Amino acid sequence: MMGFRFFLFITRKPTLTPTEFMTHWDTKHVELLKNITGEDFPISHTRHYIARPTEQNGTWPAAVLIGGQEDFSYDGIAELVFENEQAFQTFYAKVSDPEAAAKIAADEETFIVREAMKAVVKADTSVSLRK
Template sequence: MPFKALLYITRKAGTTPTEFRNHYENVHMPLIKGLAGPDFPLSHKRYYLARPAPGEDDTYPAVVLMGSQTDFSYDAVTEVTFGSEEAMKVFFGRRMEPGTKEIIDADEEKFLESSKVRAVILGEVNETLGESSTVG
């Protein structure tokens, strides 16, 4: 049975949403995938909050449908899927190995606020599709 976790990732102060996304996709993900090798998750999805234009204070407010800006301090939600809980533990354990930890920490320092990263294990996942929907 697949084992899933969500991570809430916040960009580093002074980094635009575009810079954050570009670094995450083009530098960080290839680095993580290379370091993890066969222990990389079955799936690693990244969902970026829409932050289309800078606000008066250059904070790039989220496009909020319900709630307030303060509810959305993060910039991306990452969904990682593993084949088992043990596989998840191996992956995150590798991240903390001496040598690997320092490489990842140094890269994360360039684009995200490590102190604000949050993670949670998902329980049951259900999905309801409309009649003409496709999964994407």
């Protein structure tokens, strides 16, 4: 595995549309993290969003191909990439500092369901190409 990577699974506040959620995460939250961590921000912070194209009775169902709505309680998946585990630990120390953590938590309260957040370390990746 090259570097240190992890995935975050994030659930949107139900009062926000998927577009409002995406806009906040992409423009405000990531900028806050960059300001707090500076040169210790990850090499990359890639966000993937679950398609929720049509509102139905105040909800935004996922565009599920296989499975059910209950399988997709999250709205976004982020992959954060660091040079190595030490670089991640440095980043984590900065975002865990009480003052920084309070700023991050306050922002997260505006657009995500914090208690639903999940994170997991990523292992290797295998890619198959058409040709």
